[in-house]
């Protein structure tokens with residue numbers, strides 16, 4: 302089994318994400334967490350970029366003890382001098398010097414011939430070796446470089462003392478097959494690559510950064526570069542947590558693994574997200590909020606019976622607490638019942654079925670069903686005896702210059718229906734007058750309270766009413782995504798309670 306080294310560039314290429322600016326203290330915090338994660342190298346910045354970046358590299362270099370701290374530099378003496386200054390106090394330091402080799406970059410950016418690029422690369426590595434034992438040379442845009450020339454450069458920089466040679470796919474242009482072949486070809490053409498670290502560095506412009514990194518490993522790369530959460534220039538870099546998990550989960554195939562402490566992945570991802578402000582998408586592999594969440598009934602049932610039916614990574618193995626069964630409109634009874642048990646309800650199957658039917662109706666109204674929703678639903682809809690009246694529908698005609706008019710349809714315990722309409726001083730008043738007519742009960746509304754049970758635009762509204770009839774005072778509670786419906790439910794429920802407390806039998810229709 303090969304061990305693949307991990308070069309983390311969250312603090313350098315990751316910081317090149319538009320809008321991201323990580324302070325020195327934040328860089329130190331992230332670097333210490335990367336050290337816990339067990340990465341081999343931490344590229345702390347580009348010392349020559351600014352005095353602030355030089356200071357950050359220096360601080361990280363002072364604080365990190367186990368990983369090697371790296372600074373990027375152009376093939377420019379002054380850049381390398383600044384990097385050396387910053388890395389002076391590092392326990393283990395490395396210089397990462399780069400120069401583009403591709404025809405596009407040579408012609409349009411550097412205005413240099415092949416010969417000039419080759420000579421400059423050798424000169425830079427030779428200069429860097431005066432300061433550092435460990436020198437990494439990156440042939441920027443290597444993937445779009447003529448293979449003969451790339452092999453020539455690689456051989457020359459190794460001869461000049463490079464201990465790592467990096468073959469970046471700078472613009473994320475490669476397919477996995479092509480990128481893997483570059484490594485195979487270099488290993489064949491330049492035997493001295495066996496003596497050094499051969500590194501890959503992939504960008505995600507076509508969404509293939511992780512696949513390309515894994516293809517490089519198959520082709521002979523011994524180091525993978527990338528960032529936490531895949532942040533970085535443009536579409537970002539290879540997400541290291543994904544590379545590490547792919548190697549770990551498919552050791553059988555890759556015959557390679559890393560020395561990362563995988564349990565630190567969740568914490569590292571969350572820290573990087575918090576300090577960079579780059580939100581991790583819910584569907585992001587390994588670290589997204591949904592990576593271990595199961596929404597559909599068939600999956601949830603499978604996971605409850607045997608977790609490996611739908612999970613190839615255990616959330617605990619990357620530092621998350623547990624998987625989640627998310628209740629939504631695709632969920633089934635197995636998961637719903639499990640959730641009820643979690644929430645402390647031990648219902649008979651028949652009751653579960655009734656609650657489940659109400660839950661499915663709620664799912665059609667609400668995008669996300671929270672525990673509070675379930676509690677409110679079970680509490681309001683469930684496990685009651687037959688009620689005198691059930692609200693079947695409520696309709697309202699409302700306009701700011703017309704009198705609100707409500708019509709309600711109630712179902713009696715025997716299944717018969719009563720329908721009434723009424724006008725009122727406001728929407729709720731008109732609904733309550735219509736209900737009074739339908740039930741034939743004379744009650745007074747003593748109190749009315751409206752609350753939001755859950756959060757967000759589609760939150761459940763909760764209404765409490767207090768009704769009085771003679772000496773009897775009762776409360777009723779209604780929950781719905783619509784507060785007027787919740788108001789009607791609460792009122793009908795309170796009327797039912799009054800009838801129950803009076804000890805009257807549930808009413809039947811006049812026709813029976």
Ligand SMILES: CC(=O)SCCNC(=O)CCNC(=O)[C@H](O)C(C)(C)COP(=O)(O)OP(=O)(O)OC[C@H]1O[C@@H](n2cnc3c(N)ncnc32)[C@H](O)[C@@H]1OP(=O)(O)O
Nearest residue numbers: 347349350351374375376377399400401410411441471534
């Ligand atoms: C693929 C990558 O991610 S590479 C890293 C990219 N990261 C960064 O660029 C972040 C830090 N960069 C910076 O702060 C600035 O670009 C600096 C301080 C390095 C340089 O700033 P400036 O001197 O103003 O130059 P500017 O950035 O405008 O242009 C880059 C110059 O470096 C040259 N250059 C680019 N790469 C290299 C290299 N590897 N070696 C030598 N020279 C290079 C360019 O040809 C250009 O030279 P020119 O001025 O003769 O045309």
Ligand SMILES: CC(C)C(=O)C(=O)O
Nearest residue numbers: 399439441442469471
């Ligand atoms: C400096 C190099 C490694 C780089 O960031 C790239 O080519 O993308």
